[in-house]
Amino acid sequence: MTTISCGIDFGTSNTSVAIDNNGEISLVPVEQGSVTIPSAIFFQSIDNKPFFGRTAVNLFFDRKPGRFMRSLKRVLGTSLMKHGTIVNGSSMNFATIITSFLRHVKAKADAVAGQEIEHVVMGRPVHFVDNDPMADAQAQAELKAIAERIGFKYIDFQFEPIAAAFAHEAKLNGEKLAIVADLGGGTSDFTVIRLSNKAIHKPDRSSDILANTGIRVGGNDFDKELSLAAIMPELGYRSRYGDKQLEVPLKPFHDLAEWSKVNFLYTPKVIMQTRQFLHQSHDKKRYRRLLKVLEDETGHTLLAAAEGAKIALSSQNEHRAAFDFIEDDFFITIKRALFEAAIQDEVEKIAASATQCLREAGVRNEDIDLVILTGGSTEVHSIQAEFKRLFPKAEIADENKLSSVGLGLAYDSQHKFGKSPKQTLIAP
CATH class of the missing domain: 3.30.420.40 (ATPase, nucleotide binding domain)
Structure with a gap:
């Protein structure tokens, strides 16, 4: 066989x-x-x-x-x-x-x-x-x-x-000297490699691979930062409660902004605590939305809206996101500038990891002939702009x-x- x-x-x-x-x-x-x-x-x-x-x-x-x-x-x-x-x-x-x-x-x-x-x-x-x-x-x-x-x-x-x-x-x-940027949902990985259609059948490519770097930052982190910057404030994020004007606990909001942590919020303890804070909240209208999301277990729907906004903002300057699963006629208008500001630190970490890969390979930015962008997160406008800035003379393959x-x-x-x-x- x-x-x-x-x-x-x-x-x-x-x-x-x-x-x-x-x-x-x-x-x-x-x-x-x-x-x-x-x-x-x-x-x-x-x-x-x-x-x-x-x-x-x-x-x-x-x-x-x-x-x-x-x-x-x-x-x-x-x-x-x-x-x-x-x-x-x-x-x-x-x-x-x-x-x-x-x-x-x-x-x-x-x-x-x-x-x-x-x-x-x-x-x-x-x-x-x-x-x-x-x-x-x-x-x-x-x-x-x-x-x-x-x-x-x-x-x-x-x-x-x-x-x-x-x-x-x-x-x-x-032949081309390439850097590969693989930006997925969870990680961003980079390789500097010599490519040639004559080398494709070589059994050992170790001499062509000049360096690898990677960082645990990806599209899910973009979703989280966008959610915290544009969506969670409308659910009471960083609002105040009680006579001492204390800030409400932030952990539920952060967990609600991560795909892998959402399900851990749907417990009687978390919901009971949220009801207690709502009673003392200074912004009951917004904080009540958080309670509804937890009670209805619609955290993934919330994150899907953030992800949808991220995708829309890759080609649009503004996006009107619907949250009518929380309350009727509830929309949030999100501007690309806000999204790009929210993920600036993540973009800088990704660029630093790419630059580190060049350094470890012993090559300069201008030596790169080809930039291969793969993974859905490379669609983000500021990521595209950053790699064009880093490699202005290179061909972009995506x-x-x-x-x-x-x-x-x-x-x-x-x-x-x-x-x-x-x-x-x-x-x-």
């Missing part, structure tokens, strides 16, 4: 898979004809049956009873992997949850291949966890164990920005933003498993 290998880009926001079938690299339709699937899962309450991707998102926003989760990748390497979470009244660990999602994705690839695929290159960020090598190694080990649980026997890993470079290299003429990493991982699987497959379990 022909060895078919694949690459899986398990992303914080979206996931894709591509297969190498006898030298032909192709993306797999993973949901409703699309080659990407949102990294989301919904367990319906009646029997904990899981639904995935857009189906999961739609079930949640249709207010079907159950438990909805996104940004699962950010749990890898953290204490939450051990502690787990409550799903419809029962404890469930995150390894089981992520396994369920990735098994669904693998089944799509197996169906297209017409056989059980045993060889995979899994994408990984340069750092799952910043400044913590032990947690970073733990995260990769957890992802490897999950890959084994869903049926892979030969498993390797590749940095996501390197994979994106491989995907673009297939279409190059000549096609296939959401699927180039998956394609590149399949090219890498072709190199690693195409002739004499062997198990390789060490990070690049």
